[in-house]
Amino acid sequence: MKKHIVREEAEKVKDAGETFDITDTELPHKETWKNHGTTTYFVDDDFCLVREKRYPLDHKHGKYRFKDLVSSVAAWQDFKGTHPLSSKGLSPEDLFFFDTETTGLGGGVGNTIFLLGHGRIDGDEVVVTQHFLPQPGSEIPLYHSFLKKVDYNTLVTYNGKAFDWPQVKTRHTLIKDHVPKLPAFGHFDLYHGSRRLFKHKMESVKLINVERKVLEFERVDDVPGYLAPMIYFDFIERRDPEGILRVMQHNELDILSLITLYTHLTFQLLEVSESSTEQETFEAGRWLEYTGNGDMAKQRFEHIVNDRGDQHHESIHHLAFRYKKEKDFDKAAQLWEGIGSDCPFRIKVIALEELAKIYEHKMKDYDKALEKCGELEGLIMNEVEMQDGSKAQKLKQLYTRIHRVSLKIQRKKLT
Template structure:
């Protein structure tokens, strides 16, 4: 980069009373297949002697992606404002425009400086519509205009990604480090990573929690004619060599669908967490309760477990066990014993049965001091263990021996 170019860029950061506007985006280069790009709503962004390509799409709030409209997202953000508690996906205190849905396409799945981002895609809401933008790297030497155009007007509080904490954003930070002297700083932000949320909710229901699977099974969105993500690097390198936009435009369409699915998935997860999904299954209610337990929101966890108590099936036993642990913690042992007794008599889940029996043995030993009953529950747990449960068997035997000694005294 020339000294003149660097000085021109520095002028943007010098504020004077009569500062004249600096025109950065002068067209100085020929864009291969520019007409095709224009027809696809893609425009060049010029910076000094380089450029990148930017595509912009706008959606009305009434439009749908899968089972929800974009307006539903605005509604769930409003619902979060009345949420009394904490949760990793809580949008309380946020305006919809502060939430930034982000996804990238890269030249490989590995990390480090050898892996390059060639497409930065994101979407933000305003009061009237959803605006989706994509910044495309026309060739490996054009990263400065790519990141400059991406960062110059960025304004958000929280990033929403799918596995972005582990992959997308570390890649952005790596590439940014290489050119940080020539582009704006990366802003700080909160982060909603929906991949971990999807795993928590549906890992047992789906063969994998790839976004495409979650789309089909959970969000009721089916892609047609989509380019598989694993082909994106090959398509990009072909584009760099031949300059034909056809293939890379399909990759941009794939990226666009990924971003729109983030909006629908966040909407759906929010309704699940807030208890506003009328089609929520008993298992999902139990899993949301476990999630609240995990983040320390015990009161909300109990509320969700109690909802599951009105259901039938194994989820009722799982929720009963979790609820009994809360009763035990609060020293409400009578209530806990009732639940554990019901579980070990009703459940088909052998590990859950054994855990309930052991908890009963503990309570009768340490709280009720009824060693006979404690031994009977411990013996029942021992009989239920399989030959493979060596560690558990030894622990239960130690308990039984200790109880026999207490009883003999």
């Protein structure tokens, strides 16, 4: 009975959810899996595959080294405001860079996650860990291995709020009685940050485009993400890991790019780096303004205006509004008056409206207010691309102002 006793003891160990050498399974191509750093994770008689890869913090991915992530988190510690990407109060080890690969792009229970990948800083290394579903139906060991030691504070994803994490929650619901609970996470979704800062330079802010045009990282012989479901189904049929290992490489690069992208976005927002383009500085200022960090936004706009004078109309326009909000109407009027003739129509209209308001209500210079109303009337009348309905509405509001200002001028002359 000695063989049976040994076998029962081994099964009890596997029941505990431990990691074993890949050779403990009947999976084909064991040596290939093993050579790629893959082990097995057992729950009862079922298992998933776990692959781990480590990088030194000095490793460069795109324009940054991973140790720059440490600097970016440190920079947030002195941040006085609130921002959706702020890691104030966190350490670099708290950030959990996360990405999945699924059998389809839709949501719901019909879409299965077959690869859960995440990266984090561990000491002087970045550790990328991937949990792979070797066959449909083995989601209990997949999620058990993923959730057993998840103790991080903040997810960092790319469109993960809309896709990755909701999909994890959907699949978890089906097996929640057999695996640990989902942890409570904060969430940094870098997709939204990329849209804010980079949409001016690219039609699509897919991660691969951001890598190439912003992070200075070019993938070589990469498997496109849309092919991942087909490659996974081919693996299920033939059990050959060649294709799926390339999908895992694709997922790994996604995770590493999240680290670099978070670093870059932080550097732009907090001006840690001097490599920001003028437009990125403006977009960072506008994002800071939107999130209630008006003083920091003002600094960004002033930086651009001081460097470019009257050449960056958007920065002048936003800076003028900052001065108006601070009740510094002289500076606001000076900026709006200085907007050049090549300024876009939209900004010209708002600038003339604001000048008319300031001269009428704040400076009591009714002649100047009427002059700006006249300039605005000519601008609207000569704009051929403006729709008749909106033009009529704009002129109606303008004539109301002209009438009111004219009456004030008359009363002033009588006194």
